[in-house]
Amino acid sequence: MGYDHLEIEKKWQRYWQQNKTFKATAKPGQKKYYALDMFPYPSGQGLHVGHPEGYTATDAMARFKRMQGYNVLHPMGFDAFGLPAEQYALKTGHNPKGFTNQNIDHFRDQIQSLGFSYDWDREVNTTDPKYYKWTQWIFEQLYKKGLAYEDEIMVNWAPDFMGGTVVANEEVIDGKTERGGYPVYRVPMRQWVLKITAYADRLIDDLDLVDWPESVKEMQRNWIGRSVGAAVYFKVAGQEDKQIEVFTTRCDTLFGASYVTLAPELDLVDEITTPEQKAAVKAYQEAASRRSDLERTDLNKDKTGVFTGAYAINPVNGAKLPIWISDYVLASYGTGAVMAVPAHDERDWEFAKKFDLPIKRVLVGGDLIEGAYTGDGEHVNSAFLDGLTIEAAKTKMLEWLEANGAGQKKVNYRLRDWIFSRQRYWGEPIPVIHWDDGTTSLVPEDELPLTLPDTDDIKPSGTGESPLANIEEWVNVYDENGRHGLRDTNTMPQWAGSSWYWLRYTDPTNEQAFASKEALEYWSPVDLYVGGAEHAVLHLLYARFWHKFLYDLGVVPTPEPFMKLVNQGMILGSNHEKMSKSKGNVVNPDDIVAEYGADTLRLYEMFMGPLEESVPWDEKGLHGANKWVHRVWRLLIDENNHLRDRVSTINDGKLDKVYHQTVKKVTADYERLHFNTAISQLMVFVNEAYKVDDLPVEYMEGLVKMISPLMPHVAEELWQKLGHEETITYQAWPTYDESKLVEANVEMIVQVNGKVRAKLKMPKDADQATAEQMALADEHVQKFTTGKEIKKVIVIPNRIVNIVVK
RNA sequence: GCGGAUAUGGCGGAAUUGGCAGACGCGCUAGAUUUAGAUUCUAGUGUCCUUGUGACGUGAAGGUUCGAAUCCUUUUAUCCGCACCA
Structure with missing residues (x-):
């Protein structure tokens, strides 16, 4: 009878659960390690093989660190507000809560079947009122600091989506909703907005504090898009009370400005347009407003624009510059006005060519007939x-500019404030009341959480408001003086609950605070955060923003939440394509666990390749991983299970050297999350162990410890068979002896002109002369050197001898 | 167009500092065990030829170096992000 994964995995999962083996308790004085996974949205489809990849990596780290004496916090939870549940509710007329909780139970079962060492007593669920009480509390603090405000802004209105809702910029792809593909229109609407731009500089600068992939840092920098330049003020000729502020990163080319361009949407356009040009301007504005963003960018190779009839005065030389409008200038960036320097800006050059505007060189270099010159050089024609x-x-x-009051240094950002309201039922209600007298107030803190009304009657309101607007007994409120008001019917976006959950894990049942100061100080920051690259910008930027805000309030101890970030790669289908139902290449982890066991799945996913890379699923490789699990078992256990x-x-x-090498390499590789190479070294050791007659128990215990982070069930069982009663979880990690790695003789490579011609045994640390002499004396080497x-x-020394001959 | 990443056998990948390219696994070939298959064990497996103590070989072309998968220049392909950002 060999290794029976079904029996053994169940046995140890039960043991861990009953003994609360992975329960984490803050122990001041003991070093800590916080290993965090991006918590999942519990979809109806259940777990995907992509989930366990990251989860196994953090779990292996958590188990490895426990054995190294760290007090480990390794939690899991659920990001359970979200669209599919709401859509299900609209379709079936049921409350999304029941459906969501069912999905969570299914997810939890699936995750537990993989043997992860989570402290389940710390599970969080963003839809639990005890959790979202604090999401609302954080919103209220933002409001009090003026960082949450209502504004009439152009939003992405998707009238056909979910009975009409507003979606964030990032949820719009090619003018359609990311989910469902419904058309999106730009309309002004009153929305809650969070002032993330107030943190723009720190969100860029503090990236230097964290150990993250350079690509993610770069994406965040680009997303925030800080650009340092100048504001320059142009007076409008004949209307001296009117001024145009332009933003430029090239104020050095001001002498080369030959016209000014405004975004067609600017109010100022109507004020300065001359009567003769009114009709043309009006027509252009209408045409521009009808074009989607897509048409204004991707599809538009050709520059368009209209002259307003007005002129601006260049402050540096008094030149009269015509003012044009064009949709290549975006109202949403900078001031919506640019000074055009066609000689040294490609867009301006194209526009000037098309409308025959003057091109004035102010820098030496390039050929202005061919195009704009944007390189460096000496300035000319610039006083x-x-x-x-x-x-x-x-x-x-x-x-x-500063001395003459004509401009000043200015920093501009691409980042815009975060539209924070959604017209949905299934989200955290925004805890605000709008009173009939026109005032607005927060729901008092001691009345939080403001819970969602428990109703099955979830229908689109049709007005653009959320389904909450239909629920009169919830919406209508009266204060102690009988004053009537209406609750805000907006709910928060799904990003809200995930913007602080790692803090809640440190103290998940606290009712006085989102987490105690002691818990936060002990466990912060997160040491390792693993998740998909799709969250490189949004989740990670919002999370950092909230974290920094809480840091400023003095309630969290670190300026950054996640010290080390790793993006696991995707697991592709066996055809090298992304797994999807339509392609029929989806692998269900439940099937793998049933057939081969969780240990095999874990081992295979870590052996496939580097954690960060995308690798195709290979049934044969999985089978090979399973073979190795059995091979380790058989090394130690005979046919009678003894x-x-x-x-x-x-x-x-005989095993001294390879064992100590293995401990050294595996320890270093685990530390760097290079699980694939650690596993290959363990395979080398097992191969060697099969060749010898005596297996020292010390080395075998070391082996079992080293496989335990990856294959915990089989490791526990083997540990027990080695005569131990306690779980292997807290056993000390094996150590190696550097002196066992060196031998009296080393093999040195002898090259002639860089080509390997011999491999010679030489005494360790042989001096240069000895090595040279031995190499030259070698018979085979002489064939290439004689004559x-x-x-x-x-x-x-100890490596190579290279003989250069001619 | 801009920015980032990647490119190594039939496949996944390894090579920590510029020092034996291809560890480890899959697959394949041959043999052993087995009634047979599965399993297991042993040996072999980059390409080429004149089978050697050989030549060539890390997307392509140059370069630096005694020595390059690794450093530099140019270039191609794929993936990801951004995209008239002034």
């Missing part, structure tokens, strides 16, 4: 800037 290069000219121009006689205290020394002049001999 006090002549002879300077770009950087020096910028500084000097800024000084001039420990083999070969495992004893006898050590003939040739030896120019040089390079000796790298």
Whole structure:
């Protein structure tokens, strides 16, 4: 009878649960390690093989760190507000709560079947009022600090989506909703907005504090899009009370400005347009407003625009510049106005060519017939800037602008404030009351959580408001003086609950605070955070924003939440394509666990390749992983399920070197999350162990410990068979002896002109002369050296001898 | 268009500092065990040829170096992100 995964995995999962083996308790004085997974949205489809990849990596780290003496926090929870549940509710007329909780139970069962060492007493669920009480509390603190405000803004209105809802910019793809593909229109609406832009600089600068993939940092920097430049003020000729503020990163080219361009949507356009141009401007504005963003960018190779009839005065030389409108200038970026320098900006150059506007060179270099010159060079035709290069000219121009009140240094961001309201039922209600007298107030903190009304009557309101608007007994409120008001019917976006959950895990049942100061100080920050690359910007930016806000309030101890971030790669279908139902290449982890066991799945997913890379699923590879699980078992256990006689205290020394090498490599590789190479080293060790007669019990215990982070069930069972009663979870990690790795003789490579010609045993640390002499004396080497002049001999001790001949 | 990443046998991948390219696994070939299959065990497995003590070989082309998968320049392909951001 061999290894029976069904019986053994169930046995140890039960043991861990009954003994609360992984319960984490803050122990001041003991070093801690916080290993975190991005918590899942519990979809109706259940777990996907992609989920266990990241989960196994953090779990292996958690188990490894426990054995190294760390007090480990390794929690799991559910990000359970979200669209599918709401859609289900609208379709079936049931409350999404029951459906969501069912899905959570299913997910939890699936996750538990994989043997992860989570402390389930710390499970969080974003839809639990005890949890979202604190999501609402954080919103209220933002409101009190002026970082949550209502504004009439252009939003993405999707009237056919969910009975009409507003979606965030990032949820719009090619003018359609990311989910469902419904058309999106830009309309003004009153929305809750969070002032994430107030944190723009710190969100960029503090990226230097964390150990994250460079690609993610770069994406965040680009998303925030900080650009340093200048605001320059242009007076409108003949209307001296009117001023146009432009933003430029190239104030050094101000002498080369030949016209000014405004976004067609600007109010100022109507004020300055001359009567003769009114009709043309009006027509252009209408045409532009009808074009979607897509048409204004992707599809638009050709520049369009209309002259307003008005002129602006260049503050630096008094030149009269025509004012145009064009949709290549975006109202949403900067001030919606640019000074056009066609000689040194490609867009301006194209526009000037098309409308035959003057192109004035102010920098030496390039050919202005061909296109704009954007490189560096000496300035010309620029009065006090002549002879300077770009950087020096910028500084000097800024000084001039400031001294003359014509402009100043300015920083601009691409990042916009975060539209925070959704017109949905299944989200955290925004705890705000709008009174009939026009005032607005927060739901008092001691009345939180403001819970969702428990109703099956969830229908679109039809007005653009959420289904909550239909529920009169919830919406209508009266204060102690009988004053009537209406609750805000907006709910928060799904990002809200996930913007602080790692803090809640540190103290998940606290009713006085979102977490105690002691718990936060002990467990913060998260040491390792693993999740998909799709969250590189949004989740991670919002999470950092909230964390920093709480840091400023003095309620969390670190400026950044996640010290090390790793994006696991995708597991592709066996056809190298992304797994999807329509392609029929989806693998269900339940089937793998049933057939091969969780240990095999875990081992295979970690052996497939580097954690960060996307790798195709391979049934044969999975089978190979299973073979190795059995191979380890058989190494130690005989056909009668007893420990083999070969495992004893006898050590003939044959495994010394490879064992110590293995401990060294596996320890270092686990530390770097290089599980695939750690596993390959363990395979090498097992292969060697099969070749010898005596298996020292010390080494076998070391082996079982080293496989335990990856294959915990089989490791527990083997540990028990080795005669131990306690779980392997808290056993000390094996150590290695550096002296066992070195031998008296080393093999040195002898090259002639860089080509390997011999491999010679030499005494360790043989000096240069000895090594050279031995190499030259070698018979085979001589075949390549005789009759040739030896120019040089390079000796790298204990490694290589390279003989250069001619 | 801009930015980032990747490219190594039939496949997944390894090579921590510029020092034996292809560890480990899959697959394949041959043999052993087995009634047979599965399993297990042993040996072999980059390409080429004149089978050697050989030549070539890390997307392509150059370069630096005694020595390059690794460093530099150019280039191609794929993936990801952004995209008239002034």
